[in-house]
Amino acid sequence: MAIGIAALIITDSMTLVVPWLIKEFIDVLPGKPSSELLLKYVFLLLGVSLFLVAGRYGWRVYMFGASRKIEFDILNRLFEHLLILDRTWYLKQKTGDIMSRATNDLRAVREFFGLGVLILIDAVFVIFAAVGMMSWINFDLMLKVFLPLPIISFLFFYFVKEIGKRHKAVQEHLALITGLVQQNLAGIRVLHSFVQEENEKTKFAQLNNEYINKNLAVTRIFGIFTPTMVFILGVAAMLSLWMGGKAVIAGSMTLGSFVAFNGYLMLLSWPMMGIGYVFNLTQKGMAAMGRIQEIFVSQSEIKPAPEGTGTLVEVGDIEFQGLKFSYPGEDTLSLKGIDIKIFQGQTLGVVGVIGSGKTTLAQMLLRFYDPTAGALLIGGRPIKEIHRLRDSIGYVSQEPFLFSMSIRDNIVLGRVSATDRELEEIVRIAGLKKDVERFPHRLDTLIGERGVSLSGGQKQRVALARALIKKPEILILDDAFSHLDSETEEEILENIQGQLRQTTTLIISHRLSAVRGADQIIVMDAGQIIEQGNHASLVRAGGVYANLFQNQLLAREMEILL
Structure with a gap:
């Protein structure tokens, strides 16, 4: 940046030399100068031109290059910060708005720092x-010529706040457009299936029209600001020609000085208009940087454990002690006094109706949220004191997210050092082997955004393989078999139990066939444990679990008959 500024100042200095050289040239003409003297001025102007070429190249390379580096640094910092923010923050945001801040707003900041x-x-x-x-x-002529210029200061302070507000409105509206486009592209298959293309076109056209109107509001205010500046400069030029011309006629000013004076006055025309343009870029850049800064000042509510606190070398028992939790902004408790102990290597089955708190229980173990009251201990240590907790946990959610890359890359996401032999074994355990053999490039087959080319069951099994290849100390399966048939589910569960004997497993499911082999089963309702035991004891108790089991058993028999 310093080199660019130096090159810019050298360029401007050479530009300012030109009117003075012309002045000297004109003033020597009445004395009938020699050809050598005239050539001297010609070569001086040629030298100035060469300096201008080199200087312009220098400031373009070093100033615009610096603005790109600033953009690079801000974007890296922004991405790093986005990765450490927790899901509580993301629940309040829109993906399109975040993308707009990282692209459109960042471009506005770069333009300010560069141009x-x-x-x-x-x-x-x-x-x-x-x-x-x-x-x-x-000096006297300069004072008279600049008499109208204080009006520019008045214009500047009058428009500054209004332009800033209008630029912020434009940036925020652009974020709405980006959000709508992102949402439509992500749900394009749903839009096609419900024939909503025309409705979405209308929505987009309305948003786009509002965006144009807000941009025109900025343009209108600049339509007053910039021409007024040019008009004031024109008035100053008129005064210079009138008063300067009279001074030349009176003999108090040479013709060369008159030409140079007006040359310098004309040099002011670009900076005066440039200030208006900078004013625009500044307001736009400040509004954009303010929106980016809103992300930087956001902090994760979940503070990671200090590095010196140790990791999960061996998990030990997991214990929920009177644990209560309510989601941010809600008064109702989602978990109400959960008391349960899961011994190392055991499997806990969790069943219950939708909204009973099953997934919330898993999220507490992953430390996506901290308890409102009570405690959660792993190996006798509070979960908050365990560094890199999630390194030891394998998690398969209800709706697994797959990245737009190959099956192999999706599976080894959490453990890139896995060998081909380990990968083949995990593919077998997850019940993916036959599917992989049918894919054109086997494990190197690209699956598209969010795994669009895979079926629901295939997505779940890829996600399961991704969790298993980590060799986790704790495995959480949150309704991870909902898209699989009962036979495939049983086969995969047998594989998991045979390979991960020391892994503590939490299986959340609506199908009791997935949890009937668990060491412990809890039935949840309204955030509470209403029944607890193993499969046999709960069936004998004749409660909620027994009724669910009988209903599902009957439904399965009916399917077989049909």
């Missing part, structure tokens, strides 16, 4: 230098 800073330095230097040269040539 904006360039024009600002250029304008300030040229204005002060040109005014200084005009004062040197004729």
Whole structure:
């Protein structure tokens, strides 16, 4: 940046030399100078032109390059910060708005640091230098010519706040457009299936029209600001020609000085208009940086354990002690006094109706949230004191997210060092072997965004393989077999139990066939444990679990008969 500024100042200095050389040239003409003297001025102007070429190249490379580096640093910091924010923050955000801040707003910041800073330095230097040269040539004329200029200061302070507000409105509306596009592309199959293309076109056209109107509101205010500045400069030029011309006729000013004075005055035209442009870039850049800064000041509510606290070398028992939890912004408790102990290597089955708190229980173990009251211990240590907790946990959610890359890359996401032999074994355990053999490139088959080319069951099994290849100390399966038939589910569960004997497993399911082999089973309702035991004892108890079991058993028999 410093080299670019130096090149810019050298360029401007050479530009300011040109009117002075012309002045000297004109003033020597009445004395009938020799050809050598005339050639001297010609070569001086040629030298100035060469300096201008080199200087312009220098400031373009080093100033615009610096703005790109600033953009690079901000984008890296922004991405790093986004990765550490917790899901509580993301629940309040829209993906399209975040993307708009990382692209459109960041571009506005880059333009300010590149073109904006360039024009600002250029304008300030040229204005002060040109005014200084005009004062040197004729101080009285300079004072008279600049009499209308204080009006520009009034315009500047009058418009500054309004332009800033309008630019912020434009940036926020652009985020709405980005959000709508992102949402439509993500749900394109749903839009097609419900024939909503025309409705979405109408929505987009309305948002786009509002965006144009908000941009025009900014343009209108600049339509007053910039032309007024040019008009004031024109008035100053008129005064210069009138008063300067009279001074030349009176003999108090040479013709060369008159030409140079007006040359410097004309040099002020670009900086005066440039200040208006910088003003626009500054307001736009500040509004954009303010939106980016809102992300930087956001902090995760879940504070990671200090590095010195140790990791889960061996998990030990998991114990919920009177644990209560309510989601941020809600008064109702989602978990109400959960008391349960899961011994190392045991499997806990969790069943219950929708909204009973099953997934919330798993999220507490993953430390996506901290308890409102009570405690959660792993190996006798509070969960908050365990560093890199999730390194030891394998998690398969209800709706697994797959990345737009190959099956292999999705599976080894949490353990890139896995060998081909380990990968083949995990594919077998997850029940994926036959499917992989049918894919054109086997494990190297690309699956598209969110795994769009896979069926629901295939997605779940890829996600399961991704969790298993970590060799987790704790495995959480949150309704992970909902898209599989009962036979495939039983086969996979047998594989898991045979391979991960020391792994503590939490299986959440609506199908009791997935949990009937668990060491412990809890039935949840409204955030509470209403029944607890193993499969046989719960069936004998004749309660909620027994009724669910009988209903599902009957439904399965009916399916077989049909």
